[in-house]
Amino acid sequence: MREPADFDAFYDATSRRVLHQLYALTGDLGRARDCTQEAYARAWRQWAAVSAATSPEAWVRGTAWRLASRRWRGGPGGRARWSTAPPGTGSADLVAALLRLPERQRYAVVVRYLAGAAVAEIAAETGTSAATVENRLAKACATLARILPGDIAVLTGGHRV
Amino acid sequence: MSDNLDDSLSRRLSSLESDVAGISLPGPAAARRRAAQRTRHQLTGGVLAGVAAVALGVFAVSPPDFVASPDPAGSPSDSPTPTAVPTTPTQSPSPSTPPVEPSPDPSSGESPGGGEDGGSDSPTVPAGALLTVDDVENDTSEAWAEVDAGASGLPCVPDIPGDAAAVAYESPYDSHIEQFVDPADGAAEARLEELRDELTGCAESGGDFHLIQVWSLSGVGDAGYLLVWNGPPTTPDTQTYVTASLVRTGDFVSAVFHGGPGQDYNAPAQPRLAVLAIERLCGALGTECPTTPEQERLFPEPTGDLDGWLTTDDLAEAGLEALTDGGQVLDSGDEGGPTGYGYVAFTRDPLADGAELLEQRQYGDPMDPGGPILIQERATFADAEGARAHYAELVFEANQFSQPGDVIESTGDVSVPGYEAATWRAEGSGEFASVFVYGAAVSENVVTVVYYGVDQVDVPPEQMQQLLERAAQRIGG
Incomplete structure (x- = not known):
């Protein structure tokens, strides 16, 4: 028996985080919102299984990201539609930099440094090895340090990654 | 990686919260x-x-x-x-x-x-x-x-x-x-x-x-x-x-x-x-x-087939019978129109290569909005020479393209009097496994690309090749 109260509590506890992470992944507030909401709808359809997962939040995040990724790769306007960080905001440079990362690297970075997941958790979530995740993180950080020159010192503590 | 980097990156990513603060979720x-x-x-x-x-x-x-x-x-x-x-x-x-x-x-x-x-x-x-x-x-x-x-x-x-x-x-x-x-x-x-x-x-x-x-x-x-x-x-x-x-x-x-x-x-x-x-x-x-x-x-009244573009019959021949709804053509000057080829493996910029016009048309299932779509784009050049030169660079770069975890293969090419065409297939792996089939063709002064994210219906290489040949043959109406 599905319990709406359990789902509602889960939604209330996690949805803002997932939205935040989807925004970091997509750079598009509207798309992040749409894909997040759709992912929760899908979670409710499979709530018995999702609620029993190791991390239901990771399930929703991964689903939302797949939705966003699919729309990006096959959707109208292609890559240009992702360049929608709010103009004039201080985060625009970070959003633009994230969008230059290959999608798997971007996912690893966001889940590691925003969601706080351990490398092993990311590996399990993405069906790959911890070494691969480490590799993606290293490449992503190197790229970010290169394309955010003003942040190099901050990002690396004065050391090249 | 240093702890400083971890902390700095976490702080920067966390700061994106200010962008989403004004966004409400429906509940x-x-x-x-x-x-x-x-x-x-x-x-x-x-x-x-x-x-x-x-x-x-x-x-x-x-x-x-x-x-x-x-x-x-x-x-x-x-x-x-x-x-x-x-x-x-x-x-x-x-x-x-x-x-x-x-x-x-x-x-x-x-x-x-x-x-x-x-x-x-x-x-x-x-x-x-x-x-x-x-x-x-x-x-x-x-x-x-x-x-x-x-x-x-x-x-x-x-x-x-x-x-x-x-x-x-x-x-x-x-x-x-x-x-x-x-x-x-x-x-x-x-x-x-x-x-x-x-x-x-x-x-x-x-x-x-x-x-x-x-x-x-x-x-x-x-x-x-x-x-x-x-x-x-x-x-x-x-x-x-x-x-x-x-x-x-x-x-x-x-x-x-x-x-x-x-x-x-x-x-x-x-x-x-x-x-x-x-x-x-x-x-x-x-x-x-x-x-x-x-x-x-x-309503909205279906657009139907358009001269110069793939027809819904062409798509049906490729096994995509459900994609019966060809949308309006958008060009690079339209809001939401293409600013470059929309698929990641087509790294060549047609407008930078001299295309005078870049247009896009989507084909979808009218009963499944948000479902699978096939996208065709056409770059029109001043002359056939410009189109051929762009096509050669486009195919060269598509053959070099790679993404970590993706297995990309060239699935064929054809060169006959009147047109050339080439097709590829990209298969992902792991959690984000996805399959894309895509191709490019040139005829006269137009280069066209076609791409499709495989969902319920796959398009085998032979049918993708045929689809690209159709796209080439449709150029010019």
């Missing part, structure tokens, strides 16, 4: 309703015609609640008490009208058909002809309650006709369903058209009113329509969306209006309420009626 109840309403369905064939007996329309944020299984017309005790009771008596039906023999409704002292006091020209609506609360109950633990008919407040919903039987329900989430069954002796066909005209006229009246979809409906009763529109009341985040399910059988017209607040409407109108309504009505009439819906979109 868990909206997600559950969306889940209840979004059921995949299959197009069973025919251009813009489909059977969709399961799925429901989607109000993306705050959709009207809905709906139980389409049980056949139940016992009279299943029927709600109509809130508008005809005052006219039964009359002998026309030859085309099934016999009207109202059965008593044990749940009510009132018969929806009235029926004892003669004097009217209209047939009487039989008991049990209206949707029941069980019909409209959804499966997400959200109850509907019967309310007074005629008070839904939904935009453009007409007053209940004087001879009609009516019923209305309301959900805790401010969604409404209102139905009336209107007896129209010998004039049901005209009454249906009149109702459709009235609704479309209102929905196209401007201001906050917008007509979204109109479908003709066959296979449900004698004929019908599905209409979707939005209108007031509006808030900064929502508008009121309404779906009308209009069907006629014999001398009766049933109109069901289903609406509530939402942010957009992103699915084709679904015939389930029309089917439920006709099952109830025909059950009450004691007749058998068809309940196998097929719908054809009337």
Whole structure:
């Protein structure tokens, strides 16, 4: 028996985080919102299984990201539609930099440094090895340090990654 | 990696919170309703015609609640008490009208058909002809309650006709369903058209009113329509969306209006309420009626095939029979138009290479918005030489392209008098496994690319090659 109260509590506890992470992944507030909401709808359809997962939040995040990724790769306007960080905001440079990362690297970075997941958790979530995740993180950080020159010192503590 | 980097990156990423602070999510109840309403369905064939007996329309944020299984017309005790009771008596039906023999409704002292006091020209609506609360109950633990008919407040919903039987329900989430069954002796066909005209006229009246979809409906009763529109009341985040399910059988017209607040409407109108309504009505009439819906979109009017572009027959030959809805052509000057090739492996910029025009057309399944789409793009150059040079660079770079985890293979190329074409296939792995098939072709002064994210239907290399050859052959019209 599905319990709406359990789902509602889960939604209330996690949805803002997932939205935040989807925004970091997509750079598009509207798309992040749409894909997040759709992912929760899908979670409710499979709530018995999702609620029993190791991390239901990771399930929703991964689903939302797949939705966003699919729309990006096959959707109208292609890559240009992702360049929608709010103009004039201080985060625009970070959003633009994230969008230059290959999608798997971007996912690893966001889940590691925003969601706080351990490398092993990311590996399990993405069906790959911890070494691969480490590799993606290293490449992503190197790229970010290169394309955010003003942040190099901050990002690396004065050391090249 | 240093701890400083970890901390700095975490802080920077966390700072994005300020961007999302003003973004509201619709809430868990909206997600559950969306889940209840979004059921995949299959197009069973025919251009813009489909059977969709399961799925429901989607109000993306705050959709009207809905709906139980389409049980056949139940016992009279299943029927709600109509809130508008005809005052006219039964009359002998026309030859085309099934016999009207109202059965008593044990749940009510009132018969929806009235029926004892003669004097009217209209047939009487039989008991049990209206949707029941069980019909409209959804499966997400959200109850509907019967309310007074005629008070839904939904935009453009007409007053209940004087001879009609009516019923209305309301959900805790401010969604409404209102139905009336209107007896129209010998004039049901005209009454249906009149109702459709009235609704479309209102929905196209401007201001906050917008007509979204109109479908003709066959296979449900004698004929019908599905209409979707939005209108007031509006808030900064929502508008009121309404779906009308209009069907006629014999001398009766049933109109069901289903609406509530939402942010957009992103699915084709679904015939389930029309089917439920006709099952109830025909059950009450004691007749058998068809309940196998097929719908054809009337508005927005389908674009159809266009000179110079792949046709829906071309796509069907490639196995993509469901992609029957070719959209409008957008060019790089249009809002939302292409600024470069939309697929990641096409790294060459046609405009930077001298293309004078870049256009894009999408092909989708009209019954599955948000589902699989195939995209074709055309870059038009000043001359064939420019197009050939760009094509050569495009193919070269596509052959070099890679993404970690993707296995990309060239699946063929062809060079014949008049055109050249090449195709590829990219398969991902792991959690994000996805398959894309794509290709490029050149003919005359036009380079075209085609790409498709494989969903339920794959396109094998041979068919993709054929599709690209078709695309090349279509260039120039």
